[in-house]
Amino acid sequence: MGRLDAKVAVITGGARGMGAEEAQLFAAEGATVVLADVLDTDGQATAAKIDQASYHHLDVRAEDQWQAIVDQVMADHGRIDVLVNNAGVDLVKKLLATTIEDFERVTDINLRGTFLGMRTVADAMIKAELPCSIVNVSSVAGLQGVANHGVYSASKFGVTGITKAAAKEWGRYGIRVNSIHPGIIETPMTADMRSFTDPEVRQRVERTIPLRRMGQARDIANMALFLASDDSDYCSGQAYIVDGGVHP
Numbered sequence: 001m002g003r004l005d006a007k008v009a010v011i012t013g014g015a016r017g018m019g020a021e022e023a024q025l026f027a028a029e030g031a032t033v034v035l036a037d038v039l040d041t042d043g044q045a046t047a048a049k050i051d052q053a054s055y056h057h058l059d060v061r062a063e064d065q066w067q068a069i070v071d072q073v074m075a076d077h078g079r080i081d082v083l084v085n086n087a088g089v090d091l092v093k094k095l096l097a098t099t100i101e102d103f104e105r106v107t108d109i110n111l112r113g114t115f116l117g118m119r120t121v122a123d124a125m126i127k128a129e130l131p132c133s134i135v136n137v138s139s140v141a142g143l144q145g146v147a148n149h150g151v152y153s154a155s156k157f158g159v160t161g162i163t164k165a166a167a168k169e170w171g172r173y174g175i176r177v178n179s180i181h182p183g184i185i186e187t188p189m190t191a192d193m194r195s196f197t198d199p200e201v202r203q204r205v206e207r208t209i210p211l212r213r214m215g216q217a218r219d220i221a222n223m224a225l226f227l228a229s230d231d232s233d234y235c236s237g238q239a240y241i242v243d244g245g246v247h248p
C-alpha cells in the first residue's frame with residue numbers, strides 16, 4: 001500500500017529538479033500526479049516517464065491559468081488532495097543593483113504564484129467540502145536574510161508568512177498548509193554554482209554542513225511526501241527545514 005493511494009496531487013515547477021522528484025515519489029506512493037510548468041518540453045518528458053502523471057502548461061503568475069487547471073483537475077478527478085507550490089526562481093544580485101523589474105519577476109513567481117495556487121485550490125476544495133494538504137516550498141532564505149539574495153529572500157519570507165496565515169484561516173475546513181525550507185540542494189537551479197562545479201569548493205562547503213553532504217532533490221521530496229500524506233494530518237502552519245543540520 002502506498003502512502004498516497006487514491007490521492008490527486010498538483011505539483012508546480014514539476015518539469016525538473018525538486019518538482020520532478022516529488023512527482024516520481026508521489027506516483028510511486030500511489031498518487032495521480034498533475035505536473036504544471038512553463039517548460040513544456042521538459043514537463044511532457046518528465047510526465048511521460050511516470051505512471052499516472054500528466055503535464056499541463058501553467059505560468060503560476062497567471063490567475064486565469066490557475067483557474068483553468070484547477071477546474072480541469074476537479075472535472076477530471078473531483079478533488080485535489082495535495083498542492084505543492086514548488087515553482088520558483090532564484091536571483092543572485094546585490095540589493096543596490098536590483099531593478100524594479102528584477103523585484104517584480106522574482107516576487108511574482110515565488111510569492112504571487114504561491115498565493116494564487118493556494119487561493120484557487122483552497123476555494124475549490126472548501127466548496128467541495130474535502131480536505132487538502134498544501135505544501136509551499138520556501139527556503140532557508142525565507143527564515144533568515146541571505147546577502148546577495150535580498151529579493152529572493154523577501155519573496156520566500158512572504159511564502160513563510162502566507163503559509164502560517166492560511167493555516168489559521170483554513171484549518172477549520174480541513175485544509176493543512178505547511179512550508180518546506182531547503183538548504184543548498186543539487187538541482188538545475190544550482191547547477192552553475194561553484195559549490196557544484198568546483199570539487200574543491202564543494203568539499204569546503206560540505207565541511208560546513210553537519211551531515212557532510214549537499215542536499216539532493218530526494219531529501220526535499222521525502223519531506224513533501226510526509227506533509228502530503230495523512231502521516232502529517234495533525235501538522236499545519238509549520239516551517240520544516242531540510243538542510244543537513246545547518247540551521248538548527
Ligand SMILES: NC(=O)c1ccc[n+]([C@@H]2O[C@H](COP(=O)([O-])OP(=O)(O)OC[C@H]3O[C@@H](n4cnc5c(N)ncnc54)[C@H](O)[C@@H]3O)[C@@H](O)[C@H]2O)c1
Pocket residue numbers: 012013014015016017018019036037038039058059060061086087088089090109137138139140181182183184185186187188189190
Ligand atoms: N535548489 C536549491 O538549492 C533550493 C534551495 C531552497 C529553495 N529552493 C526552492 O525550491 C523550488 C524548486 O527549485 P529547484 O531547485 O528544483 O529549481 P529548478 O529551477 O530546477 O526548478 C524550478 C521549476 O520551476 C519552474 N518555473 C519557474 N517559473 C515558473 C512559472 N512562472 N510558472 C511555472 N513554473 C515555473 C521552472 O521552469 C522549473 O521547472 C523553488 O521554489 C526554489 O526557490 C531551491
